[in-house]
Amino acid sequence: MLKKTIVHIDMDYFFAQIEERENPWMKGKPVIVGADPKKGKGRGVVSTCNYLAREYKIKSGMAISRAYKLAPQGIFLPVNMPLYKKTSDSIFKTVKKVVPSSLIEKVSVDEAYIDITAITTNKKEALKIGGDLKKEIFKKEKLSCTVGISENKMISKIACQLAKPDGLKLIDKQEGRDIIKEMNIQTIPGIGPKTEKVIKELIKIENPTIKDALEIKKEELVRYLGKRGNDFYQKFRGIDASVVTETKEAKSVSKEHTFSKDTRSPDKIIKVFKGLVDDVLMEVKEGEIKNIVVVCRFEDFKTYQKQLSLDKINGGYNSIVKSSTILLLKFLVSSNKKIRLVGFRVGLKNKL
DNA sequence: AAGTTCTTATTAC
DNA sequence: CTAACGGTAATAAGAACTT
Numbered sequence: 001m002l003k004k005t006i007v008h009i010d011m012d013y014f015f016a017q018i019e020e021r022e023n024p025w026m027k028g029k030p031v032i033v034g035a036d037p038k039k040g041k042g043r044g045v046v047s048t049c050n051y052l053a054r055e056y057k058i059k060s061g062m063a064i065s066r067a068y069k070l071a072p073q074g075i076f077l078p079v080n081m082p083l084y085k086k087t088s089d090s091i092f093k094t095v096k097k098v099v100p101s102s103l104i105e106k107v108s109v110d111e112a113y114i115d116i117t118a119i120t121t122n123k124k125e126a127l128k129i130g131g132d133l134k135k136e137i138f139k140k141e142k143l144s145c146t147v148g149i150s151e152n153k154m155i156s157k158i159a160c161q162l163a164k165p166d167g168l169k170l171i172d173k174q175e176g177r178d179i180i181k182e183m184n185i186q187t188i189p190g191i192g193p194k195t196e197k198v199i200k201e202l203i204k205i206e207n208p209t210i211k212d213a214l215e216i217k218k219e220e221l222v223r224y225l226g227k228r229g230n231d232f233y234q235k236f237r238g239i240d241a242s243v244v245t246e247t248k249e250a251k252s253v254s255k256e257h258t259f260s261k262d263t264r265s266p267d268k269i270i271k272v273f274k275g276l277v278d279d280v281l282m283e284v285k286e287g288e289i290k291n292i293v294v295v296c297r298f299e300d301f302k303t304y305q306k307q308l309s310l311d312k313i314n315g316g317y318n319s320i321v322k323s324s325t326i327l328l329l330k331f332l333v334s335s336n337k338k339i340r341l342v343g344f345r346v347g348l349k350n351k352l
Numbered sequence: 353a354a355g356t357t358c359t360t361a362t363t364a365c
Numbered sequence: 366c367t368a369a370c371g372g373t374a375a376t377a378a379g380a381a382c383t384t
Contacts, residue, residue: 044370250373307358345374
């Protein structure tokens with residue numbers, strides 16, 4: 001019996017798998033979704049790639065130009081988000097047949113946590129539900145996914161990672177505690193490169209595992225990592241008290257754009273920027289906006305933002321366009337470096 | 353002194 | 366040979382500014 005039954009479902013190499021489904025001739029070749037390196041759009045990164053591409057050491061987040069060097073014979077595709085979104089919606093419809101939306105926490109287009117405690121806490125039955133869900137999704141969308149099951153979100157996610165691709169795996173509490181001991185501390189969600197560095201320096205171990213991290217006192221973690229230290233202390237021990245929470249509306253909406261070539265041409269910059277502002281404002285209701293934020297990344301990759309609360313100015317679209325452009329111009333004036341990226345974001349009211 | 357706003361840093365997918 | 370490094374969103378922490 002499980003205390004709780006938490007399912008983590010994650011589509012396998014989602015974007016690339018959809019592309020393979022749409023274009024079966026691509027199977028058997030490395031498929032890399034990100035951008036086309038040949039059409040001057042070589043500034044992107046890899047969003048997703050299929051497993052064959054991974055054999056060439058291509059990974060998510062890698063510069064597309066580098067991926068191209070690793071596998072120039074690969075199929076490089078731009079991100080076709082409308083298609084992936086549509087597919088995602090269909091998959092979530094299937095998930096909602098298992099439990100109501102209130103028990104589904106959508107992490108991204110291709111990933112979610114599902115609390116099925118109310119249906120079963122029996123391991124066999126839980127695996128049956130997970131397996132059936134995989135079958136349903138495959139029947140409907142011809143896409144494979146992996147399902148991890150455990151008593152909390154963290155371990156079910158780890159189970160999922162271990163079972164990929166096209167897997168189904170249940171790890172109970174005791175097993176979870178043991179398995180993670182030998183793993184790298186970046187296995188813990190929330191610990192990235194920077195946090196790992198802090199922990200390394202704390203315990204003076206070159207390649208620390210979670211077992212090593214168990215030696216650290218809670219107070220030490222809190223002192224060096226703030227309130228997250230508490231969380232990590234628990235998570236090193238396989239404990240994750242966070243609850244599956246229905247996905248709520250966004251608290252902010254943003255658009256950004258990286259120029260294909262760094263520029264200082266105000267014409268180009270302002271034109272692109274106005275487009276971003278228009279796109280964002282089209283997505284939100286006029287009275288909902290709490291503040292606006294303008295983002296600017298210079299050629300040296302240094303990134304800054306300037307923001308303005310809307311209490312001060314009247315919140316009409318026209319005044320927002322005007323104020324945001326003024327903020328943007330401040331960046332132009334503040335430096336004579338070329339600009340790599342501009343972005344625009346609005347924070348929304350009543351979302352807390 | 354407390355509350356709000358602004359800015360940067362980090363993480364994740 | 367070294368640098369390469371998107372877009373969207375959340376959260377934490379600290380500085381700066383108001384009240």
